[in-house]
Amino acid sequence: xxxxxxxxxxxxxxxxxxxxxxxxxxxxxxxxxxxxxxxxxxxxxxxxxxxxxxxxxxxxxxxxxxxxxxxxxxxxxxxxxxxxxxxxxxxxxxxxxxxxxxxxxxxxxxxxxxxxxxxxxxxxxxxxxxxxxxxxxxxxxxxxxxxxxxxxxxxxxxxxxxxxxxxxxxxxxxxxxxxxxxxxxxxxxxxxxxxxxxxxxxxxxxxxxxxxxxxxxxxxxxxxxxxxxxxxxxxxxxxxxxxxxxxxxxxxxxxxxxxxxxxxxxxxxxxxxxxxxxxxxxxxxxxxxxxxxxxxxxxxxxxxxxxxxxxxxxxxxxxxxxxxxxxxxxxxxxxxxxxxxxxxxxxxxxxxxxxxxxxxxxxxxxxxxxxxxxxxxxxxxxxxxxxxxxxxxxxxxxxxxxxxxx
Numbered sequence: 001x002x003x004x005x006x007x008x009x010x011x012x013x014x015x016x017x018x019x020x021x022x023x024x025x026x027x028x029x030x031x032x033x034x035x036x037x038x039x040x041x042x043x044x045x046x047x048x049x050x051x052x053x054x055x056x057x058x059x060x061x062x063x064x065x066x067x068x069x070x071x072x073x074x075x076x077x078x079x080x081x082x083x084x085x086x087x088x089x090x091x092x093x094x095x096x097x098x099x100x101x102x103x104x105x106x107x108x109x110x111x112x113x114x115x116x117x118x119x120x121x122x123x124x125x126x127x128x129x130x131x132x133x134x135x136x137x138x139x140x141x142x143x144x145x146x147x148x149x150x151x152x153x154x155x156x157x158x159x160x161x162x163x164x165x166x167x168x169x170x171x172x173x174x175x176x177x178x179x180x181x182x183x184x185x186x187x188x189x190x191x192x193x194x195x196x197x198x199x200x201x202x203x204x205x206x207x208x209x210x211x212x213x214x215x216x217x218x219x220x221x222x223x224x225x226x227x228x229x230x231x232x233x234x235x236x237x238x239x240x241x242x243x244x245x246x247x248x249x250x251x252x253x254x255x256x257x258x259x260x261x262x263x264x265x266x267x268x269x270x271x272x273x274x275x276x277x278x279x280x281x282x283x284x285x286x287x288x289x290x291x292x293x294x295x296x297x298x299x300x301x302x303x304x305x306x307x308x309x310x311x312x313x314x315x316x317x318x319x320x321x322x323x324x325x326x327x328x329x330x331x332x333x334x335x336x337x338x339x340x341x342x343x344x345x346x347x348x349x350x351x352x353x354x355x356x357x358x359x360x361x362x363x364x365x366x367x368x369x370x371x372x373x374x375x376x377x378x379x380x381x382x383x384x385x386x387x388x389x390x391x392x393x394x395x396x397x398x399x400x401x402x403x404x405x406x
Contacts, residue, residue, distance in 0.1 A: 002028035005307060006091055006099060008081050008246065009107035010034020012043065013275030013296035015062040017105055018073045020304035030073045031099065033091075035080040038131060039065050044293060046134050047158040048323050052165060053138075057131060084250040086268055103307045106258060106266075106273040107300075108243035110291060115150070115236060119212030125234045128155060140233040143167030148221045148229050150209050151237035152179030154322045157192060159235050160201050161324040171202040171229050173221065178205055185341040188355050188367050192324070195351065199325060240291060242277045255279055257289040262313040264303040272303040283315060284364075284382070285334045292320050317383050327351060330375040333365030333382045342394050344374065354378075361387050377404045 005021060005028065007014045014032050021030055034040070041060040049055040058064075068075055080094040090098050112127040114120070126137045141147075147163045149156045152174030164170045172179070178189035193203050208224040212234065221229045244254045252266050253259040257279030264272040264280070275296040279289045298316040305312035322329040338357035345353030352370040356363060356378070363382050368375040377400055381388065392403050 003102035004029040004031065004100060005103040005105065006101040007032045007105045007107055008084075008091065009109055009243075009275075009277075010036060010038070010040045010075065010077060011107045011109045011275055011296065012040060012062065012293050013107040013109070013300045014105070015040035016297045016300035017107060017274060017303055018068065019063075019071055020301050021307060022071050022073075024304045024308040024310060026304075026308055028102070030071075031076060032068070032073060033076045033079055033081055033093070035078065036130060036132075037078045039063065039068070039075060039077065041131065042293070043130075044321075046131065047128055047155050048162060050131075051128075051134050051137065051159065051162045060131070081246060084246055086250050086271070089270065102270065104268075104271045105303060105307065106247060106271065106277060107275050107296075108246060108273075108277045110240040110242045110276040112236075113239045113241050115209075115238065117209060117211045119214065119218065122212055122214050123217035124214070124232065125212060125218050125236065127236050128159060129240070137233065137235060141166050141168060142232070144169065145232040146230045147171070147233045147235065148173060148231040149235050149237065150221070151239075152176070152203065152205065153182070153237055153239065154180070156235070156237040157196065158322060158324055159237065160196065161199070163233075163235075164196075164199055164201050168233070169202075170200075171204065172196070173207050173209055173223065173229070174203070174205045175208050176205065179203060183335075184367055185335070185338075185355055185357065187341060187343060187347060188369075191347045191353070191369070195325065195327065240276070242279075242289060244277060247273065247277075255287075262302075262315065263306045263311060264299055264314060265306055272306055274299045274303045280314065282318070282334075284317070284385075285336060288318070288334065290318050292318060294319055317379055319379070326370075328370055328372075330368045330372065331365065332368075332375055332379050333357070333363070335365040335367075338364050340390075342390055344394050344400070345371065345396050356388075356393060358388070358390070361390070363388055374400050377401060380404060 083092045112129045147168040147170045149160045149172045160170045210224045211222045213220045242257045247258045258273040276291045299314045302314035320331040335357035340358040347353040354371045354374040355367040357365040366378040
């Protein structure tokens with residue numbers, strides 16, 4: 001009798017996990033359940049090329065539905081899982097259907113963190129996480145209209161850059177003293193604030209939003225210091241929360257994510273978890289939760305092996321990227337615990353440099369702006385924990401490849 005693997009969440013992790021299961025030898029049923037009406041799609045372009053109108057929905061799809069059918073993968077889209085019963089090994093859908101599983105994969109991702117400020121339910125106030133979110137935002141885009149972005153993280157700045165290109169008057173309001181404060185050094189924050197200012201975006205830091213005003217739709221954003229900003233469109237980007245509710249209700253261990261081991265196994269031997277929703281061990285950084293497409297893909301490959309009774313630990317180095325204007329930011333590693341930042345290149349006079357984060361002389365992470373060679377080669381320096389001569393690291397007159405080889 002063939003076994004059934006159910007994958008909850010039609011995420012990027014699910015799009016990798018389902019075909020990887022076939023590659024690892026899973027011969028039974030594979031069912032992917034997603035609450036959106038779309039097959040798994042790429043999310044990074046949402047705040048960039050999709051918002052700008054350069055890509056359509058079909059361009060975002062990781063695979064077309066025919067590809068899933070070819071591998072015998074059943075997609076149940078527009079359906080939501082309400083509960084997991086580990087004892088009976090069933091999942092109950094919102095429509096009342098009960099499905100049996102032999103193995104279960106939680107690829108539930110994350111959701112936007114919402115604000116509960118006065119006026120937050122006015123028309124014209126949006127969050128950006130899925131296709132429908134961006135479609136609603138597009139309806140309010142127009143030249144010379146005012147857009148206010150609440151939050152100066154990557155999503156906020158990427159959205160600001162695109163809306164600026166589309167002719168809107170854009171203001172970014174960030175509560176912290178600088179943009180990207182949680183994820184980069186002050187030198188990198190300063191660079192991005194300068195570039196956005198040069199492009200015509202108004203960035204205000206150290207400012208707290210206290211509410212939104214308007215009749216039926218938003219007209220202005222009000223701040224705690226008494227200042228206010230006109231708004232035809234507001235996009236709120238203040239982080240995400242992992243979707244752990246199903247796991248918690250099923251009595252699986254969670255801690256800012258579903259706890260898994262290096263093989264993606266939860267406390268239940270028949271349940272794995274993959275992607276943004278997981279808290280997993282890293283040899284270099286301890287337990288981490290990553291919001292990253294590369295993490296979802298590599299973790300999914302490990303999960304596929306686990307579900308097929310094989311052992312392929314997930315050990316990939318975290319990496320990320322962000323596109324704003326002509327800037328390609330590539331990040332390798334995590335900079336938590338750094339005690340020194342050194343810069344290679346001219347971040348004041350150009351749009352190309354690398355910021356290296358070190359701890360006791362060893363490289364933890366690097367932020368590379370239009371520096372693909374430094375990004376690629378730094379991965380080796382980080383994973384091998386090589387001691388680095390800082391003077392050579394910052395010498396931009398010498399080839400970075402030669403430095404790494406030495």
